[in-house]
Amino acid sequence: MNRKIALGVGCLAVAAVAAWMGYWYGYGARAAHLAASDDPADRLEAIRQLRGKGSALAERTLVTLADDPDPRVAAWAVRALAASPVDRRAELLGALLAGGRTPAIRAEAAQAVGKLPDTDVQILIDVLNNDSEEPAVRAGAARGLSHKKSLEALPTLVEKLNDPDQAVRLWSITAIHSTVVVRFPYQAEAPPAKRAEQISNIKRILKKHNLL
Numbered sequence: 001m002n003r004k005i006a007l008g009v010g011c012l013a014v015a016a017v018a019a020w021m022g023y024w025y026g027y028g029a030r031a032a033h034l035a036a037s038d039d040p041a042d043r044l045e046a047i048r049q050l051r052g053k054g055s056a057l058a059e060r061t062l063v064t065l066a067d068d069p070d071p072r073v074a075a076w077a078v079r080a081l082a083a084s085p086v087d088r089r090a091e092l093l094g095a096l097l098a099g100g101r102t103p104a105i106r107a108e109a110a111q112a113v114g115k116l117p118d119t120d121v122q123i124l125i126d127v128l129n130n131d132s133e134e135p136a137v138r139a140g141a142a143r144g145l146s147h148k149k150s151l152e153a154l155p156t157l158v159e160k161l162n163d164p165d166q167a168v169r170l171w172s173i174t175a176i177h178s179t180v181v182v183r184f185p186y187q188a189e190a191p192p193a194k195r196a197e198q199i200s201n202i203k204r205i206l207k208k209h210n211l212l
Contacts, residue, residue: 114144
C-alpha cells in the first residue's frame with residue numbers, strides 16, 4: 001500500500017513539474033522574467049522566446065516591451081507582436097500607432113499594421129495624409145501600404161511622391177510599384193522640377209488605365 005502511495009505521489013510530482021515547465025517555457029513565464037531584466041540583451045532574448053506565442057502573458061509582456069527605453073528592444077517587441085497569433089494583435093498595434101509612443105515605434109506599428117490581412121487600409125491612408133505627422137510615421141504608413149497593395153491608397157501614394165521627406169517619397173513609390181506591379185521612372189532624391197515631370201508621367205499612365 002505504501003508503495004502505491006509513493007508511486008502516486010511520484011506521479012503527481014512529475015505532473016506538477018511538467019505543468020510548471022509548460023508554464024515556464026510554453027506560456028512565456030521565463031521570457032516574462034527576462035523581460036524584467038536591466039540588461040537589454042535579456043529583454044531581446046525575452047522577445048525571441050515570445051515570438052509566435054499566443055498566451056495572455058506573452059501579449060502583456062510584448063506590449064510592455066514596446067515601450068522599452070532601448071529603441072532596439074521596443075522595435076523588436078512591435079515586430080514580435082505583429083507576428084504573434086494573439087486575437088487582438090490588430091487592436092494592440094492600432095493602439096501603438098494611435099499615439100503616445102515615439103515616432104520610431106509608431107512607424108514600426110504602421111508598417112506592422114500593413115502586414116495584417118484584416119486591418120482597414122484607411123488607417124494607414126489617414127496617417128500618410130496627415131502632413132503634421134512625424135516624417136518617420138508617414139514613412140512607416142507608406143511602408144505598410146506597400147504590403148497592403150490597395151488600389152484605394154493609390155491617389156494618396158501618388159500625392160506623397162511630393163512629400164517634403166525623402167523616406168516618405170521612397171516608400172510611396174515602393175508601395176505604388178507593389179500595388180500596380182509596374183516600375184515607373186522616379187527618383188525620390190531628384191530635385192523638385194525633375195520629380196514633378198516624373199509624377200506627371202506616373203499620373204498620366206495610371207489615369208490611362210483607370211487607376212486614378
